[in-house]
Amino acid sequence: MRAGSGLANPGVADSPGDGPAVRVRIAPSPTGPLHIGTARTALFNYLFARRTGGTFILRLEDTDLERSTPAYEKDILEGLRWLGLGWDEGPGLPGELDRGPYGPYRQMERLARYASISAGLLADDKAYYCYCTAAELDAERKRLEAARLAPRYSGRCAHLSAAERAAFEAEGRRPAIRFRIEPGSVVFDDLVRGRVQIDASALGGDLVIVRAGGTPLYHFCVVVDDAAMKISHVIRGEDHLSNTPKHILLFRALGEAEPRFAHLPLILNPDRTKMSKRKSQTAVDDYIGEGFIREGMVNYLALLGWSTGSEEEILGIDEIAARFSLEHIQKGGAVFDRERLEWLNGQWIRRLSPTELVDRLRPFLQEEADGARIDRLPADSELELLMPLVQERLPVLGAIGDLVDFLFSEHIDLDPAQLVPKRWDRATALDGLGYARVTIGEVAQADFEPDQLEAPLRALAEARGWKAGDLFMTIRVAVTGRTATPPLFQTLVALGRERVLGRLDSAIVLLAAGAREGGQE
């Protein structure tokens, strides 16, 4: 038994009580980048393990040789780590060589085990060799489809004689191995949905568990491994609900105890179909690339299909783990709402310390530099001063460029039209910039502070009968090239006296040139 978790959580109804220790797993297949749905499933497993004092295991289901790649494997591991979902057993652990008491945790390294177990099933006649070719099976499926019948294997290799098998072998056919689905009804108590009953006749006939090529298939591996790794709770997406009876039948055939099952509601596209790459942004990497932070992502994902049962919602992963319970999992699917994710992300960005925020922003600034949108990479000390100006303006870290690029590049793009506030005409803007140039020029380098700038500029506006906001806007555009920026006076200080004056001069020149060409106004 592992850590005395039962003692720590006497009231957890989901826990198996005095039963076996809680062991849960996330079993991604490295056939694509880490998917939002996988991340959410991993998170729920992680939370359940933490809540119950159980063990969280990572296992790679890499038996699809066609599509699995080391690059995807790396992406998935890094993504899970990025989210803060550390696993207790599995590949890539600091301890080296992926082990743990039940390894290896990569299915392609467990082939011997699958082979011996499938041999056992064959010996017990719980499985048999099937010589049907892909083309034959395909034709059979099409025939059923045309007759508007459910696709299902006929079972024509279920009782071959030795002579028939020999004949197929002589033809050069290589057999797959099929598991016999015996008639009957399979019932299980899903921890989220309650009692589920499915008749074996609806399972599509005898199931291929080993390919003709010899590699094992998912439904088989998942059961062999869950049994071998002593998984106590299988927490996974609802898309596996209908497959569960197959797994249960396999557990029984293997003489292994069945784990408890908990099927999570699906994450949906806006049209309420299962979230897909085609209709939604599904790669966790892409969200990281935009500047979503782990705290926001975890908080959002946890609340997709689960709730505290109260009105709390901004919660860190430990707070979530402390409140987590399978009972509060929603049954219906949940549409992925990016707006809400952004809001939550902004909430967490605002909670970061300035130094922490600088650290997280650095890669995004680097990207700005790489893209030549800024000329130089600012130093940490310089950035820290800026944090109060940008922190509450960042829904995602990737928005940093738009907020500060004018500070770190010598050239800014100016749209002359934007230099003229709505209530003003071009001549007034020219006037405003001219007077502002003089006023700011009168503020000495030593006095170049927000308050020292604001007072005289407000006085200027009043003296000329302008609304201060209009004057500030034309200055803002002149020195930043943008109409939306952090507060003006702090921005001026961040830019520095010389650059402010230089940009005002350039703006005046630009506007004056436009006035000559554009005629009267």
Place this chain on the structure above:
RNA sequence: GCCCCCAUCGUCUAGAGGCCUAGGACGCCACCCUUUCAAGGUGGAGAUCAGGGGUUCGAAUCCCCUUGGGGGCACCA
């Protein structure tokens, strides 16, 4: 086609028979704050709890049916 699951504001959800003339959050709309943009504050619109039958003194909550939606049915995972 067959099997399974699901169903509260546009979205995420609270709600486990009376506390609900259904609460919160995102988004949206106003107003306040304000030099812009944000942030923050206040207020508002927004759900006949999919529909219909029951059960009950009483139902969003329990049961049944209908409708709608989704998922699964590979020598993919």
